[in-house]
Amino acid sequence: MIVPPRLLDIYIGGRAMIIPSRILNPLHITFDIIFLAGLIILLLVKKRNMTLLFGLAGGIIYFLVDWGIFYKLMGTRAIFINGAEMSEGGKALFLLWLSMSYGVTNFAWIWLWLKRDKHLLEFSAYILIGWLAVAIAATGLGVNLDQIAISRGTDKFHSFMAVFLMLSYGAVIIFNMVNKKGIKLPLLWMFAIGVLVQLGWETALLLGGVRSAGYSAFDAIKTLVVNSLIETNPAVPVILLIQSLLYKWRNEDLKKAA
Numbered sequence: 001m002i003v004p005p006r007l008l009d010i011y012i013g014g015r016a017m018i019i020p021s022r023i024l025n026p027l028h029i030t031f032d033i034i035f036l037a038g039l040i041i042l043l044l045v046k047k048r049n050m051t052l053l054f055g056l057a058g059g060i061i062y063f064l065v066d067w068g069i070f071y072k073l074m075g076t077r078a079i080f081i082n083g084a085e086m087s088e089g090g091k092a093l094f095l096l097w098l099s100m101s102y103g104v105t106n107f108a109w110i111w112l113w114l115k116r117d118k119h120l121l122e123f124s125a126y127i128l129i130g131w132l133a134v135a136i137a138a139t140g141l142g143v144n145l146d147q148i149a150i151s152r153g154t155d156k157f158h159s160f161m162a163v164f165l166m167l168s169y170g171a172v173i174i175f176n177m178v179n180k181k182g183i184k185l186p187l188l189w190m191f192a193i194g195v196l197v198q199l200g201w202e203t204a205l206l207l208g209g210v211r212s213a214g215y216s217a218f219d220a221i222k223t224l225v226v227n228s229l230i231e232t233n234p235a236v237p238v239i240l241l242i243q244s245l246l247y248k249w250r251n252e253d254l255k256k257a258a
Contacts, residue, residue, distance in 0.1 A: 021151035022141055022205060023213045029094075035130040039105060048121060049254045050246065051111045052240075053129050055102075058107025060131035063099035067092060076153035082146055094148070105131075106232060107239070113193045114240050114253075123124055131201050135208020158226070164234040173238050188226065190240060196231030202227055 042238040043052040071091065079086045079094060086094065109127055112120050172185050202224045205211035212220035251257050 019151050019153060020227060021149065021212060021215075023147060023149050023245055024209045024210050025138060025142035025145040027145055028134060028210070029097055031134040031138050032082070033097070035134050036101055036104060038109070038130070039126065040122075042123070043108065047253045048108075048112070048117070050252045051108050051115075051117075052244075052252060053254075054111050054246075055104040055108030059100035059103030062103030062106075063096055066099050067095040071095065071154050074153075074156070075154075076157075078151050080149045086148070099151075102201060105198035105201070110193055110232075110236060111199070111243060114190075114236075114243055123151055128200050128204070131204035132207060132211045135204050135210050139209040154227075160231050161234055165230060168234045168237040171224055185237075185240070190236045191233065194236040195228050198232040199224070199228040 021153050025192060040052060043049075043055075066077065077095070079091050081090070105127060109123065112123050117123065140167055169187070169191065172187055172190065176187060202211060206220060215223070247257060249257055
């Protein structure tokens with residue numbers, strides 16, 4: 001099994017950098033595609049069309065960030081298969097799957113949370129159980145298959161996301177304090193959503209043996225906590241704003257709003 005660089009093994013300017021990593025196999029990708037197809041079918045059957053479109057947009061954004069910024073621009077994304085660097089075409093396809101999987105799921109789930117969908121419990125159960133089942137089943141059944149090891153640096157990215165976190169929630173705090181119409185944005189609700197969505201799949205990957213393989217327990221937990229606070233959370237206030245604007249234009253079924 002090939003293990004990407006461990007947390008604290010890499011230093012930039014004397015500072016340790018968190019290195020999120022995963023070790024998975026082709027069976028994980030297959031199971032995950034089936035899981036994602038099931039989620040898309042559920043959204044279509046229940047006519048959550050706006051939610052699905054926003055999730056697909058999220059997948060595209062994730063791909064532009066992961067492949068375009070992490071890999072092409074910053075060079076912090078590494079992908080190996082059985083110890084050898086994956087081909088350029090293989091990397092692009094792999095990152096497309098990875099981005100669409102977590103981009104669609106994360107953005108759709110956040111959208112459902114923010115609109116307090118009447119089937120939020122059922123959608124949440126499907127997502128959480130699916131993430132955990134895919135990771136555990138693929139790790140156990142695919143032990144003799146090709147091993148794909150991926151990792152990325154987060155030093156500059158986490159610095160940017162920390163500033164984004166401060167600005168996005170700072171705007172919410174200021175709005176709640178100065179607006180004179182008595183409108184209060186759900187600050188704690190948004191923050192909880194931002195943390196729990198990321199924490200859900202980080203925990204599933206960790207328990208399934210995919211995330212942070214070879215790390216100490218402390219390093220693995222630190223990666224989980226920091227990522228859950230920083231990586232998805234800052235976008236939640238922006239998503240709430242987008243949601244409020246889109247629902248003034250179209251309903252969930254994409255019919256023109258009254």
